[in-house]
Amino acid sequence: MSDRDDHVPGGYEVEISEGRLDVRAGGVEGVVNALTTLRQLLPANAWRRGAAPEGGWSVPCGIVADRPAYAWRGAMLDVARHFFPKRTVLRYIDLLAAHRFNRLHLHLADDQGWRVESRRHPRLHRVGSWRPSTRLGPDGVADGTPHGGHYTLDDLAEMAAYARSRGIEIVPEIDVPGHTSALRAAYPELGEPGRDQAVLDTVWAGGSSISPTRPVVAFLQEVLEEILDATRAPYVHLGGDECDMSWWASDPVIAAEMAEHGYTDVKQMHGHFLRSLGGFLAGLGVRMVVWDEAFVTGGVLDDTIVMAWRGHRVAERAAASHDVVRTPLFPTYFNFDQSGLPQERRSEGGPITLGDVAAFSPAPGEWPAERRARVLGGQFQIWTEWVPAERHLDYLAFPRACALAEVLWSGEILDLPEFEARLAGHLERLDALGVEYRPLDGPHPWQAGGTGVWRRAQSGRIEETRKWVESISHEP
Amino acid sequence: MSDRDDHVPGGYEVEISEGRLDVRAGGVEGVVNALTTLRQLLPANAWRRGAAPEGGWSVPCGIVADRPAYAWRGAMLDVARHFFPKRTVLRYIDLLAAHRFNRLHLHLADDQGWRVESRRHPRLHRVGSWRPSTRLGPDGVADGTPHGGHYTLDDLAEMAAYARSRGIEIVPEIDVPGHTSALRAAYPELGEPGRDQAVLDTVWAGGSSISPTRPVVAFLQEVLEEILDATRAPYVHLGGDECDMSWWASDPVIAAEMAEHGYTDVKQMHGHFLRSLGGFLAGLGVRMVVWDEAFVTGGVLDDTIVMAWRGHRVAERAAASHDVVRTPLFPTYFNFDQSGLPQERRSEGGPITLGDVAAFSPAPGEWPAERRARVLGGQFQIWTEWVPAERHLDYLAFPRACALAEVLWSGEILDLPEFEARLAGHLERLDALGVEYRPLDGPHPWQAGGTGVWRRAQSGRIEETRKWVESISHEP
Numbered sequence: 001m002s003d004r005d006d007h008v009p010g011g012y013e014v015e016i017s018e019g020r021l022d023v024r025a026g027g028v029e030g031v032v033n034a035l036t037t038l039r040q041l042l043p044a045n046a047w048r049r050g051a052a053p054e055g056g057w058s059v060p061c062g063i064v065a066d067r068p069a070y071a072w073r074g075a076m077l078d079v080a081r082h083f084f085p086k087r088t089v090l091r092y093i094d095l096l097a098a099h100r101f102n103r104l105h106l107h108l109a110d111d112q113g114w115r116v117e118s119r120r121h122p123r124l125h126r127v128g129s130w131r132p133s134t135r136l137g138p139d140g141v142a143d144g145t146p147h148g149g150h151y152t153l154d155d156l157a158e159m160a161a162y163a164r165s166r167g168i169e170i171v172p173e174i175d176v177p178g179h180t181s182a183l184r185a186a187y188p189e190l191g192e193p194g195r196d197q198a199v200l201d202t203v204w205a206g207g208s209s210i211s212p213t214r215p216v217v218a219f220l221q222e223v224l225e226e227i228l229d230a231t232r233a234p235y236v237h238l239g240g241d242e243c244d245m246s247w248w249a250s251d252p253v254i255a256a257e258m259a260e261h262g263y264t265d266v267k268q269m270h271g272h273f274l275r276s277l278g279g280f281l282a283g284l285g286v287r288m289v290v291w292d293e294a295f296v297t298g299g300v301l302d303d304t305i306v307m308a309w310r311g312h313r314v315a316e317r318a319a320a321s322h323d324v325v326r327t328p329l330f331p332t333y334f335n336f337d338q339s340g341l342p343q344e345r346r347s348e349g350g351p352i353t354l355g356d357v358a359a360f361s362p363a364p365g366e367w368p369a370e371r372r373a374r375v376l377g378g379q380f381q382i383w384t385e386w387v388p389a390e391r392h393l394d395y396l397a398f399p400r401a402c403a404l405a406e407v408l409w410s411g412e413i414l415d416l417p418e419f420e421a422r423l424a425g426h427l428e429r430l431d432a433l434g435v436e437y438r439p440l441d442g443p444h445p446w447q448a449g450g451t452g453v454w455r456r457a458q459s460g461r462i463e464e465t466r467k468w469v470e471s472i473s474h475e476p
Numbered sequence: 477m478s479d480r481d482d483h484v485p486g487g488y489e490v491e492i493s494e495g496r497l498d499v500r501a502g503g504v505e506g507v508v509n510a511l512t513t514l515r516q517l518l519p520a521n522a523w524r525r526g527a528a529p530e531g532g533w534s535v536p537c538g539i540v541a542d543r544p545a546y547a548w549r550g551a552m553l554d555v556a557r558h559f560f561p562k563r564t565v566l567r568y569i570d571l572l573a574a575h576r577f578n579r580l581h582l583h584l585a586d587d588q589g590w591r592v593e594s595r596r597h598p599r600l601h602r603v604g605s606w607r608p609s610t611r612l613g614p615d616g617v618a619d620g621t622p623h624g625g626h627y628t629l630d631d632l633a634e635m636a637a638y639a640r641s642r643g644i645e646i647v648p649e650i651d652v653p654g655h656t657s658a659l660r661a662a663y664p665e666l667g668e669p670g671r672d673q674a675v676l677d678t679v680w681a682g683g684s685s686i687s688p689t690r691p692v693v694a695f696l697q698e699v700l701e702e703i704l705d706a707t708r709a710p711y712v713h714l715g716g717d718e719c720d721m722s723w724w725a726s727d728p729v730i731a732a733e734m735a736e737h738g739y740t741d742v743k744q745m746h747g748h749f750l751r752s753l754g755g756f757l758a759g760l761g762v763r764m765v766v767w768d769e770a771f772v773t774g775g776v777l778d779d780t781i782v783m784a785w786r787g788h789r790v791a792e793r794a795a796a797s798h799d800v801v802r803t804p805l806f807p808t809y810f811n812f813d814q815s816g817l818p819q820e821r822r823s824e825g826g827p828i829t830l831g832d833v834a835a836f837s838p839a840p841g842e843w844p845a846e847r848r849a850r851v852l853g854g855q856f857q858i859w860t861e862w863v864p865a866e867r868h869l870d871y872l873a874f875p876r877a878c879a880l881a882e883v884l885w886s887g888e889i890l891d892l893p894e895f896e897a898r899l900a901g902h903l904e905r906l907d908a909l910g911v912e913y914r915p916l917d918g919p920h921p922w923q924a925g926g927t928g929v930w931r932r933a934q935s936g937r938i939e940e941t942r943k944w945v946e947s948i949s950h951e952p
Contacts, residue, residue, distance in 0.1 A: 045630065049566060050637035083922075085867065086910040087567060090525060130922040144928025146921055149867075154521065155910070161526035389865060391561065391625075434562040434631070445622055446559075446606035452620025 010102060010167070011067025014038060016059055029167035033100050037064050044428035047098075069411035070362060072305075072325050074103035074171070074379030075401065077393075080110035080182070081203065082384040083129075083149035084393070089159050091390075095397075095435065097166040099405035104163055105171040105237060105289075105379060108151075108227075111181035111200040111207030112385075116172075117152045120222050121187065125150040128182035128199060135202040136386075136453050142201060143453075147388075153230040160231035171289060172227050175239030176220060177273055181207040190216050192247045203385035209244045212273035213257050221280050228284060235287050235305065240274050240294025267297040274299030289325075292318060305376065309333075311473025312364070319371040326363075326378040330469045331356040332404070334396050335383045337456075341442050345449035346456050347386050347396070349465035354440070357403040358413045380404050391436050395447055398430060398437035399423060486578060486643070487543025490514060492535055505643035509576050513540050520904035523574075545887035546838060548781075548801050550579035550647070550855030551877065553869075556586035556658070557679065558860040559605070559625035560869070565635050567866075571873075571911065573642040575881035580639055581647040581713060581765075581855060584627075584703075587657035587676040587683030588861075592648075593628045596698050597663065601626040604658035604675060611678040612862075612929050618677060619929075623864075629706040636707040647765060648703050651715030652696060653749055657683040666692050668723045679861035685720045688749035689733050697756050704760060711763050711781065716750050716770025743773045750775030765801075768794060781852065785809075787949025788840070795847035802839075802854040806945045807832035808880070810872050811859045813932075817918050821925040822932050823862050823872070825941035830916070833879040834889045856880050867912050871923055874906060874913035875899060 012025040012034035023034045039046055041059045046052075075096055077084065084092075089106070096104060108115045114128030130148025135141065151159070160170045176183075184190060184197040190210045191197065197208050210216055224236060245266040248254045258269055271294070278288035278301045289305040292314045300306065300322060307327045308315030318324050326332070330352060337350030344351075357380075363372035380401055387393055402423055406413055413419045423440075430437050438447070449456045488501040488510035499510045515522055517535045522528075551572055553560065560568075565582070572580060584591045590604030606624025611617065627635070636646045652659075660666060660673040666686045667673065673684045686692055700712060721742040724730045734745055747770070754764035754777045765781040768790045776782065776798060783803045784791030794800050802808070806828060813826030820827075833856075839848035856877055863869055878899055882889055889895045899916075906913050914923070925932045 048630070048634040050634035051641065085912065091563060130920075132921075132926060133928070142928075145926045145930050146924050148920070148922030149912075152907070154524070154908070158524045158526035165527065390563075431628070432630070436561065436625075444606075444624070445608075446624030448622050450608060450621045452609070452618075454621050 008068050008071045010071070010073075010100070011065075012037070013063065013065040015063045016061050018061060027167075028165065029102055032097055032167035033066070033068075034064075036098055036100060037066070039098075040429075044425075044432045047429045047432035066409075068100065068409045070375070070377030070408045072103055072377030072379065073101045073405065073408040074105055074325065074377065075101055075397075076105040076107060076173075076327070076379055076381040078107040078110070078382060078384040078387075079115050080107055080113045080175075080384075082147065082388045083113060083115060084384075084390065085149060086151060086155050086159060088390045088393070090162055092393075093159070093163045093166055093168055095401075095433065097168055098429075098433070099401060100409055101401075101405060102168050103171055103235075103379065104168055105173060107173045107175065107237075107383075109174050109182060110179045112203075113148060113150075113199060114182040114186065115150045116156060116227060117150060118223055118226055119153065120226060121219065123186035124183065124223070127186040131199040131201045133201045134388075136388075140202065153226060156227065157230040160233065169235065170231055170233060171235045171237055172231060172233055173237030173239060173289075174220065174223065174227070175237075175241070176210060176277070177212050177216075177270065178209045178241060178243030179207050179239060180210045183210060184208050187219070190219060192251070195247075207244075209247075211251065211254055212248065212269045213253055214276075217273065217276045217280075220277060224277070224281065228286060233286065235289050236281055237289040237307075238274055238277055238294070238299075239291060240270070240297075240299050241291035241309070242293065243270060245270060270294075271298030271300075275301060278304060295322065307379070309381075311469070313473060315375075316367055316371055319367070319374040323374050323376050325376050326360075327381060328360075329472065331360050332378060332380045333383065334380045334400050335385070335387060336465070338396070338400065338438050339442065342456060343443055343448040344456055345392065345395070345443070345447065345454045348383065349468070352400070354400055354403055355416065357400045358407065358416055358419060360404070360407055361412050362407065377408050378404065391447075394436040395438050395443070398435050399427065399440070402426060484544050484547045486547070486549075486576070487541075488513070489539065489541040491539045492537050494537060503643075504641065505578055508573055508643035509542070509544075510540075512574060512576060513542070515574075516905075520901075520908045523905045523908035542885075544576065544885045546851070546853030546884045548579055548853030548855065549577045549881065549884040550581055550801065550853065551577055551873075552581040552583060552649075552803070552855055552857040554583040554586070554858060554860040554863075555591050556583055556589045556651075556860075558623065558864045559589060559591060560860075560866065561625060562627060562631045562635060564866045564869070566638055568869075569635070569639045569642055569644055571877075571909065573644055574905075574909070575877060576885055577877075577881060578644050579647055579711075579855065580644055581649060583649045583651065583713075583859075585650050585658060586655045588679070589624060589626075589675060590658040590662065591626045592632055592703060593626060594699055594702055595629065596702060597695065599662035600659065600699070603662040607675040607677045609677045610864075612864075616678065629702060632703065633706040636709065645711065646707055646709055647711045647713050648707060648709055649713030649715060649765075650696065650699065650703070651713075651717070652686060652753070653688050653692075653746065654685045654717060654719030655683050655715060656686045659686060660684050663695070666695060668727070671723075683720075685723075687727065687730055688724065688745045689729055693749065693752045693756075696753060700753070700757065701760075704762060709762065711765050712757055713765040713783075714750055714753055714770070714775075715767060716746070716773075716775050717767035717785070718769065719746060721746060746770075747774030747776075751777060754780060771798065783855070785857075787945070789949060791851075792843055792847055795843070795850040799850050799852050801852050802836075803857060804836075805948065807836050808854060808856045809859065810856045810876050811861070811863060812941070814872070814876065814914050815918065818932060819919055819924040820932055821868065821871070821919070821923065821930045824859065825944070828876070830876055830879050831892065833876045834883065834892055834895060836880070836883055837888050838883065853884050854880065870912040871914050871919070874911050875903065875916070878902060 010029045012030040015022040025031045042057045118124040129150035133142040182199045185199045248266040292308040295306045295318045306318040306322045309327045336352040337344045362378040363375040486505045488506040491498040501507045518533045594600040605626035609618040658675045661675045724742040768784045771782045782794040782798045785803045812828040813820045838854040839851040
């Protein structure tokens with residue numbers, strides 16, 4: 001990937017000589033990466049939080065100079081389907097920094113929960129941040145246990161500052177205009193008149209959408225302003241995926257605004273709505289990010305970053321005109337199983353193996369050079385419909401995140417056995433860090449699905465997943 | 477409590493003058509307490525992990541000199557019934573240090589799990605550290621979900637070092653000779669011949685006991701040696717509570733050893749067994765700690781510390797001859813409800829309110845002075861049969877731990893309204909720290925029990941608890 005290296009920040013040089021250590025880097029990100037390298041030169045126990053051994057550690061003299069292949073080395077954590085407290089996010093940031101990731105995309109709002117305080121519109125967090133029950137398991141029975149929580153704006157500011165000092169930018173996502181059941185539970189007037197909406201208690205689809213009209217744009221601008229005041233984020237993700245527009249054409253208020261703009265198709269309104277919010281962000285010096293559906297409906301500005309989740313075709317199409325972050329379901333959705341073993345805990349589908357991730361090439365060689373050049377990088381996703389707790393999050397993220405980190409830093413993994421040999425040593429660092437990763441030969445007994453709600457439904461599952469991946473990859 | 481102060485470590489003096497700060501203390505514990513005081517002088521946001529504001533913070537000039545009433549200011553966390561990963565323990569240590577606690581008692585082994593690696597006897601952690609299912613909820617239905625985990629010896633060393641640098645000693649507990657189902661699942665030969673035993677999948681009693689004979693003592697000495705190598709702990713808790721000795725008298729090997737010692741009652745053997753282990757610890761310069769049953773059977777040495785959980789009578793009796801740490805079920809078992817509100821999440825019983833904790837006097841004025849003088853301090857307990865996750869742990873611990881911290885530091889809380897007024901301000905610090913405490917007026921909607929396995933069984937519960945507390949407090 002040597003054609004890419006020159007423009008990418010995050011590089012560094014470490015020079016170790018007797019009694020002296022020099023670190024050269026262009027910014028915080030490079031310094032953090034340099035310190036990570038230094039720590040990697042120490043024994044695995046140097047990743048613990050206990051005291052250093054008497055006499056300290058020593059490192060060999062030498063020079064390490066390195067730089068990343070890709071500028072966007074990301075992780076998406078869905079804190080909407082299940083809420084993860086601030087402490088989990090702060091620790092996740094530490095783990096990401098240790099793998100030289102530099103973006104933490106927080107999916108803050110979805111049908112199942114709204115996860116950030118709004119002082120201007122407080123029903124968002126008071127009403128939207130919890131549900132009385134969750135449907136889990138193969139039978140989808142409601143568990144009757146309340147679930148919820150949200151970050152205060154002070155929490156969000158803290159997480160952003162904490163991440164930044166570790167070379168990581170938080171990318172907050174408010175997913176609109178679809179996936180908005182929690183928002184609508186708080187403010188029903190923003191959606192389809194006469195349709196009630198509760199925070200969804202189920203992991204399945206069927207969420208509602210909001211109206212794409214001016215008052216809704218104004219409402220969301222106020223919310224985004226609060227989030228930006230707290231985070232100073234240079235990127236904001238507006239979602240734009242999987243939106244039910246079926247009621248828009250027959251809604252008189254939406255129809256009136258469409259007529260005003262001369263639109264004949266509700267998809268034009270979807271694009272217009274997102275461009276309006278994107279323009280607002282641009283005025284504040286913030287770049288918008290969207291899922292690929294928004295690219296398809298025209299919901300992008302020239303400098304919008306497109307996250308292509310539906311496969312290679314839409315990614316390559318977007319890269320003809322836009323910067324692209326590669327987030328294909330296969331192999332970057334780490335909420336899918338890691339193997340075909342029957343004892344894996346129930347998840348979304350799968351498997352997506354360590355080897356699948358290692359084989360991923362963000363900018364495939366068969367693409368035209370100018371499209372490859374618009375690939376900023378890639379990102380792994382953990383959607384948390386089936387991930388209620390941090391222990392399971394660890395299991396799904398690692399060691400697959402190690403493979404993606406290697407791909408994004410080095411461009412690609414050319415020698416899988418060589419990578420796997422290094423990974424074996426790296427797992428000792430994860431042990432020291434207390435990461436509850438999936439062992440290479442399968443889950444620990446206590447990480448398995450068992451016979452209850454987490455049992456894995458076997459029949460036809462792998463085939464179903466293959467068909468789903470296939471079908472979305474042929475969408476426009 | 478001015479008659480107690482002079483002997484107690486942990487005191488400090490902080491002197492703030494223009495451009496200068498002096499801290500005087502006799503050791504790490506005092507320095508940590510001094511730094512806590514300094515942080516308390518800053519705004520609540522100083523307890524966050526984000527960057528300090530530009531221009532920093534300022535503190536008023538002045539002198540603070542303070543010292544604790546009690547030397548043992550403890551917290552017991554049961555990591556056996558539910559396992560809590562290392563990260564949770566490290567964070568718990570931070571929270572304890574912020575409240576000037578100086579002991580973290582880790583209940584590492586019980587019927588439901590063995591939680592520490594043994595290199596000499598690896599079946600302990602391989603077999604004993606997980607169960608295939610857990611019975612929860614009012615109906616006690618097995619959930620079919622595996623649960624488990626353990627600390628490596630390196631993890632334990634890290635936690636002990638981390639705690640020590642924050643003025644806290646970890647007190648590891650290996651509970652013997654009762655509560656040993658997990659141990660027996662790993663090494664059946666240590667218990668009743670011919671009786672199978674699995675790691676218990678239930679929160680209810682019915683666990684098995686091990687044999688009190690020489691080979692078992694030798695086995696446990698090897699285990700304790702590993703734990704002491706890792707932790708360098710000055711105190712080790714040997715449990716000694718709730719032991720089923722019914723099979724001991726009819727076991728020929730036990731009977732033979734009893735005859736050799738001239739014992740006629742199995743209780744003498746219980747005492748002998750614990751004294752043997754205690755003597756081994758003493759040889760390593762380690763002080764033994766036990767629950768009060770062991771005091772009653774004679775399982776104590778002269779310098780053994782007795783934790784009295786069954787109420788005031790046994791505590792006062794033990795204090796006639798031994799150092800005592802007050803751990804009465806009422807009001808120091810924080811796994812009990814915090815109120816009588818119907819929306820509280822199901823727990824062990826209760827309620828034990830913030831006011832109950834605030835009214836606790838570790839060394840009651842009506843005791844003779846020489847017995848009061850033998851009260852080292854107190855400790856709150858969180859038994860985790862009903863506490864599967866860190867979020868619920870936060871809820872149960874705080875703010876009751878704040879009240880106990882105040883009692884143990886100041887001796888008693890004389891002015892409850894004044895304490896509650898200060899607590900209101902302190903809750904802002906807990907918010908900044910990300911502690912999911914119980915709000916004073918009741919749980920957040922997402923902290924409530926709901927209608928599923930966590931629903932609270934109402935009828936007769938408070939009365940049952942009262943009777944239980946009453947009955948154990950009349951045991952010998």
